[in-house]
Amino acid sequence: MSTATIHDVIGVGFGPSNLALAIALEELAQHNGKALNALFLDKQANYRWHGDTLSSQSELQISFLKDLVSLRNPTSPYSFVNYLKKQDRLIDFVNLGTFYPCRLEFNDYLGWVAEQFAEQAVYGEEVTRIEPELDNGAIHHLKLISRNANGQEQVRRTRSVVISTGGSPKIPTAFEPFKNDPRVFHHSTYLSSVKNLPCSEGKPMRIAIIGSGQSAAEAFIDLNDSFPSVKVEMILRGTALKPADDTPFVNEIFAPQYTDLVFQQPPQDRQKLINEYHNTNYSVVDQELIERIYGILYRQKVAHQYRHAVLCRQQVEAVHSSEQGIELTLRDLATHQQRTHRYDAVILATGYERRTHRSLLAPLEDHLKGFEVDRDYRALASPALHAPVFLQGFCEASHGLSDTLLSVLPMRSEEIGKALYKALKIQTSTHESQAATLISA
Ligand SMILES: Cc1cc2nc3c(=O)[nH]c(=O)nc-3n(C[C@H](O)[C@H](O)[C@H](O)COP(=O)(O)OP(=O)(O)OC[C@H]3O[C@@H](n4cnc5c(N)ncnc54)[C@H](O)[C@@H]3O)c2cc1C
Ligand SMILES: NC(=O)c1ccc[n+]([C@@H]2O[C@H](COP(=O)([O-])OP(=O)(O)OC[C@H]3O[C@@H](n4cnc5c(N)ncnc54)[C@H](OP(=O)(O)O)[C@@H]3O)[C@@H](O)[C@H]2O)c1
Structure with a gap:
């Protein structure tokens, strides 16, 4: 037409x-x-x-x-x-x-x-x-x-x-073969995908979250608060969850006048500015949310009941699926040791392209x-x-x-x-x- x-x-x-x-x-x-x-x-x-x-x-x-x-x-x-x-x-x-x-x-x-x-x-x-x-x-x-x-x-x-x-959702190469598997999904479809998982009927599940940005942190908190039957492991390549810099002087880079300053630079200097302030937006989490996650993990230690974990310095080396679950082979980026973990579902909080x-x-x-x-x-x-x-x-x-x-x-x-x-x-x-x-x- x-x-x-x-x-x-x-x-x-x-x-x-x-x-x-x-x-x-x-x-x-x-x-x-x-x-x-x-x-x-x-x-x-x-x-x-x-x-x-x-x-x-x-x-x-x-x-x-x-x-x-x-x-x-x-x-x-x-x-x-x-x-x-x-x-x-x-x-x-x-x-x-x-x-x-x-x-x-x-x-x-x-x-x-x-x-x-x-x-x-x-x-x-x-x-x-x-x-x-x-x-x-x-x-x-x-x-x-x-x-x-x-x-x-x-x-x-x-x-x-x-x-x-x-x-559009960024799907790491290792997870591409699983795009039709309802147990592996990007955070952009979080609510509707979780609704179809057994945990929405109160059944126990182990869920991995890949990534250490705001989406990953929000999924962690929501799974903790809304699904008591779920154990979460947050898997990140970085050495720690890091806070988004939203302090006032730094925040001036988001002022409308700043657009002129960036645009007037030669391409390599623009890129330098973007790299310098990357931690205002990407791979970072609101400080308050980081403190909530730390508090949840600390209370687990007090109670000696370990439900969730944050696994830092972990590179996903391989992904296999079976009826029993999704197996992730993780390599520790400091020790180079590899271990395989099995999950019932994997959330890709891996950002956007x-x-x-x-x-x-x-x-x-x-x-x-x-x-x-x-x-x-x-x-x-x-x-x-x-x-x-x-x-x-x-x-x-x-x-x-x-x-x-x-x-x-x-x-x-x-x-x-x-x-x-x-x-x-x-x-x-x-x-x-x-x-x-x-x-x-
Ligand atoms: C979970 C999340 C939370 C965020 N929160 C914040 C925040 O608090 N503050 C902030 O400043 N930024 C935030 N952002 C960044 C976000 O990019 C902006 O807030 C804002 O959504 C950008 O608006 P947009 O219209 O450019 O893109 P979008 O909001 O992504 O809108 C694009 C629209 O285009 C439509 N579309 C896509 N492709 C087609 C097509 N081919 N044909 C027709 N329609 C199409 C989509 O359906 C969508 O409605 C967030 C991003 C995410 C992912
Ligand atoms: N409440 C809100 O307002 C809200 C909520 C959610 C999102 N957002 C916004 O949405 C935007 C995107 O945030 P986001 O958290 O979705 O994405 P993001 O900040 O881009 O973070 C993506 C994460 O995925 C990891 N990752 C990417 N590719 C990977 C791979 N191949 N293997 C392993 N890890 C990989 C990155 O790790 P590395 O760090 O190692 O690269 C990073 O930790 C931001 O602007 C954010 O502020 C806002």
């Missing part, structure tokens, strides 16, 4: 990045007197923010003031504070005395915003590729091909595209310069490609560590929105030009 409409812009994915863009475009339309014909496609059946990881203890890792819009426009009706007001919970939230709401609540906030843009959103369609529409060697329009849950394809035409499809833009844009690759972007997140392109392509969440190497997070959404979405108006040469009637027309009349 295909539609005759040519959209000004289609956003692929309707997570926080494109939600922030929808808000920014609405503001720009008010300012410019001309709205873009924008559409957002998301493969999920309805709005959820990392919905399968929303365990009850999980909290936002960023101040609620870094919502979709407040840093740019604190008076916006789409702020988290206005959401709280509309839910009649503002005073209760104030009484909580925190900057860090639970992720279940932030998910609800994002869903509340998404609902207000329902007319611009289509759910349940996965975009599979983005193709050029060649006209005498020039590309003014792109074709977006999507597929719904029944496998039906839909083709849409657009003058520009903003790809904001987020990360950012590469879906590459497969979506493969048909356009000859017109793009290695997926590099300019300061406004527009992919560098050959002169023939007049239809601009923007990337959100795939620009960490050029724009810094805030790129995959919520930190700069209000600013980035406005930058992309303004760049879109400019690139599409949308005729606008700003308040200033309206006023000038009135005076000259």
Whole structure:
């Protein structure tokens, strides 16, 4: 099926990045007197923010003031504070005395915003590729091909595209052969996968968690709190669980102005900055959570009842499965001794990769310069490609560590929105030009 409409812009994915863009475009339309014909496609059946990881203890890792819009426009009706007001919970939230709401609540906030843009959103369609529409060697329009849950394809035409499809689960090579085994799963499907395990019926289980980031720590706590029949072993390559550095001077790297500083550096210096601050985001855990895990292990020692363990310096050398369980051969990185452990299930809290833009844009690759972007997140392109392509969440190497997070959404979405108006040469009637027309009349 295909539609005759040519959209000004289609956003692929309707997570926080494109939600922030929808808000920014609405503001720009008010300012410019001309709205873009924008559409957002998301493969999920309805709005959820990392919905399968929303365990009850999980909290936002960023101040609620870094919502979709407040840093740019604190008076916006789409702020988290206005959401709280509309839910009649503002005073209760104030009484909580925190900057860090639970992720279940932030998910609800994002869903509340998404609902207000329902007319611009289509759910349940996965975009599979983005193709050029060649006209005498020039590309003014792109074709977006999507597929719904029944496998039906839909083709849409657009003058520009903003790809904001987020990360995809990183599966270590040793675990790839087990991707259809329900006993081995990535943390991104934590809740629905655990629901199908025997422990959800109270049966005893030994579960391994691979990884030492925030996801691994949250899975540990949830299994401890929700499943008394489960014994957990957290398996990490590192020498210890390490805290995320969220101290105030370091946190300045997530300020919107910092994006300019990173972007202005030559590539090797950008990479140096990213490496230097890696421990603000990757392979690290909130300090409070580390202390909770340590406390749980300490109380085991007091009671002489050993339920869980954190196994440091362990490299997974081999994985075998049998009816009895999943066997992991672990090598101690200090002593080089190997031991085999058997588990009833393995959770891969092994992080995310950012590469879906590459497969979506493969048909356009000859017109793009290695997926590099300019300061406004527009992919560098050959002169023939007049239809601009923007990337959100795939620009960490050029724009810094805030790129995959919520930190700069209000600013980035406005930058992309303004760049879109400019690139599409949308005729606008700003308040200033309206006023000038009135005076000259
Ligand atoms: C468990 C977890 C917790 C996090 N918590 C925080 C936090 O507290 N603070 C913070 O700053 N960052 C956090 N992050 C980082 C996270 O990347 C950002 O919060 C945010 O989700 C980025 O928004 P996004 O829209 O770019 O990507 P996503 O939120 O990943 O959204 C991408 C959307 O695109 C859709 N999609 C993907 N592929 C397609 C396709 N081909 N066709 C159509 N739709 C598609 C997906 O269904 C999804 O809705 C967290 C990440 C994870 C994994
Ligand atoms: N509450 C929240 O807000 C919340 C919850 C979850 C996640 N998040 C966010 O989501 C993002 C990702 O966090 P994450 O914890 O999912 O991932 P992550 O921080 O990237 O951590 C991945 C972990 O997997 C390990 N790993 C990767 N490949 C491996 C392999 N082949 N073998 C063994 N171990 C391997 C890494 O080990 P090494 O260190 O040895 O490389 C690391 O410990 C972060 O931004 C985080 O803040 C937020």
